Amino acid sequence: MEQWFNLLRSPIHNLDTTTQEWVYRSFSRFVFKDIYFIVNDCGLAQDIVQEAFMKVTEKGPRLRSDTNIQGWVRRVAQNTAIDFLRKWKNNRQIIGRINDNTYGVAQNEISVASEVETRVRNELLHQAINELKPGYRAVLLSFYLEGKSYRDICHELNLSESVLSQRLARARKKLSQHFLKKWADYDEQA
Template identity: 30%
Template sequence: MLSVCRLYISDLYHAEDVMSTGFVKVFKNLHRFENKGSFEGWVRRIMVTTAIDFIRQQKNIEFSTDEVEHFEGVQMPGLTEWSVEELQEVIDELPEGYRLVFTMHVIEDYSHKAIAETLSITEATSRSQLFKARRLLKTKLETLSASAHGQV
């Protein structure tokens, strides 16, 4: 569950605190688990919600409101040439709103509707944030790749 918290919170110590808080919530609410779906999935949702609550307390999350009319496909470069740590660093560099939506949609497999409800934004804003996150990640990964190959 630390890796789940770490996806949302770049500082390891804060991620550990959030994980501990999440586990307190899990133990306090064990009686609410209804054996529908996996226990791990239930715990994971609690960790995600706890991480988002922490981020809201720490920062005023801003979502760019300029809606993108047409989302062209962003072809992401192959990810096999980077380590998990390198990819996490690049994701950590994304603006908070981009990072939250990207993580929730791509990594946690939340729908845009669920993201919108969780973050109190519109589905269109969720789609826009995801598109912009992918576009920025692609640029950052291409720059990282070029510098690794001495092309900068």
């Protein structure tokens, strides 16, 4: 999945046709549900996906940082949908239909989707914590879940503060690696 994000960073016209289609399909699958929840119209959502894709492929090569390209892509798509709604604001019939029939449903759907995502994220986080070495797991749980101070943990585990600090840093890094791998695997399955 991360492959097509990287391809968004290169000029799309330099890619072969098959790769361009694959990138577009991947992009569409990634943002369609977000856009659909905003406009609640399949055809309109597809049009907005195309417009958002054009924006992303135009601005992607000029991005300075790729730390959160997924979030950036999602935000561009959502802003494109919102911009569309703003353009049509003067036409009361269309905006009235969108607001009356779909905005409430979309907000409800987004909150349900967010709740499901939070539950899945928490489950994957717990799985990732359980995969850590017992020493890493102990310091993470003591510090973050039990709220113990460095001094208490050092006394409990008979460690110096520098060793504890280093162990916590390594534990966070390992946890991040385990969790991100699980999240990416889950996202590809979804």
